[in-house]
Amino acid sequence: MVSRPDGFVVLLPVKSPGTGKSRLAGLSDCERSRLAAAFARDALAACLATPAITRVVVVSDDAEFAADLAALGAETYPDAGGGLNAALRQAAAALRIGAPGLRPVALCADLPALRPEDLATALDFVASTAAPCFVEDADGTGTTLYTAWYDDFDPRFGSASAAAHTSAGTTSVPGDLPGLRRDVDDVTGLAEASALGVGLATAGALAGCAIPG
Template identity: 60%
Template sequence: MESVGTQHVVLIPVKPPGVGKTRLVGVPPEQRTGLATAFAIDTVTACLATPGVARVLVTTDDADFAHSLTALGADACPDGGSGLNPALVQAAAEAARRWPELRPVALCADLPALRPVDLATALASASGPPSYVADAGGTGTTLYTAAYDDFDPHFGIDSAAAHSASGARAIAGDLPGLRHDVDDLDSLRAAVALGVGAATRAAAAALKNLDGPLSH
C-alpha cells in the first residue's frame, strides 16, 4: 500500500458467510458459504493492494472469519448487530479513534472482480465532499466515502438515489470491477467474465454443474 496523497481506511461489512448470499438460488448451502467467503477474501485482497489505502477495517460478528481476514492484513471490529448502516457508522467511529488522519470509505464485501486500479481511480476523485459509486444497474451503491464528520451512509434499497439525495456526488467512470457486486448467479457470471480473484475463481469452478458457465 503506497503512502501518496489522501490515505484511506476501507470499511467492509461482512455477514457471516453461512447466512449470506441467499439469492444464489440453486447453489447448495455449503457452496454458497464458500462463495460468500471467497467474495470477501478477494475484495479485501484487492483493497490491500490499492495505492491510497492505508488500512482495511472489516466489521463482522463472525470471529472465525474475522481471523481469516486479519490474516490477510486487514483489521477487524464487531458490527454491533444493529443493521448495515449503523454498523458502518460504528466502524467509522472506531476507525476515527484508531486512525484519525485517514478518510473512511465504506465498500461492499461482494466485489470479487475488484481491481486495485479501479478502486484507486475512484478514491483519487473522491477527496472532497461525500461521494459514492453506483453499481452496474445504477440503483445500488458499492462504495461511499466522506470525511469522518460527514460520514452518513445510506446503503439499502435504491441506495444510489438515497446517497444522491443526501448530497453525495456520484463518481463517474467505467470502474467495472468496482461496480459489479454479486447477488445472484447472473451477476456472478458477469463478474467472472470481468475476471475475479483467485478465491472466487476456485469457488466458482465447483459450480460447473449449474446452467451456464461460471468459469473461463
C-alpha cells in the same frame, strides 16, 4: 484547494459466509457459503494492493471468519447489530480517534471482479473533493462504495441506495470502473463478474460449483 487525505481506511462489512448470498439460486448452501467467503477474500486482496489504502477494517459479527481475514492483512471490528449502516457508523466513529487523517471508505465485500486499478481511480477522484461520494452499482440502483469525512459519514446502503445517496447530496464517482461496480447478488451478477475476470479465491470456489445456466 481541497486538502487531500493522508490515505484511506476501508471498512469492509462482511456477513457470516453461512448466511450470505441467499439469492444465488440453484446453488447448495455449501456452495453459496464458499462463494461468499471467496468474494470477501478477493475484495480484501484488491484493497490491500491499492496504494492509497492504508488500512482495511473488516466489520463482522462472525468472529471466526473475521479472524481468517485478519490473517490475510485486515483489522477487525465487531458488528454489534442494528443494521449495516449503523455498524459502519460505529466503526468509523471508533477509527476517528486513532486515524483522524484517514478518510473512511465503506466498501461492499461482494465484489469478486474488483481490481486495484478501479479502486485507485475512484479514490483519486474522491481525494479531489471534500464532499461525500459514492459509486453506483452496475444495475444503477445500488451502491458499492461510500465515503465521507468523519463529520459527514452517513452511509445509506439498502434498497435503492443509489437514489438515497443522491437525494442526500452525495457525489457520484464517474468512470467505467467495471470491477468496482459489479457486485454479485444473484447468478446473473455472478456471470457478469466472471466475464470481467474474478479474483483467485472466487475462481477456486467456482471451480467446485455447478452454476445454473
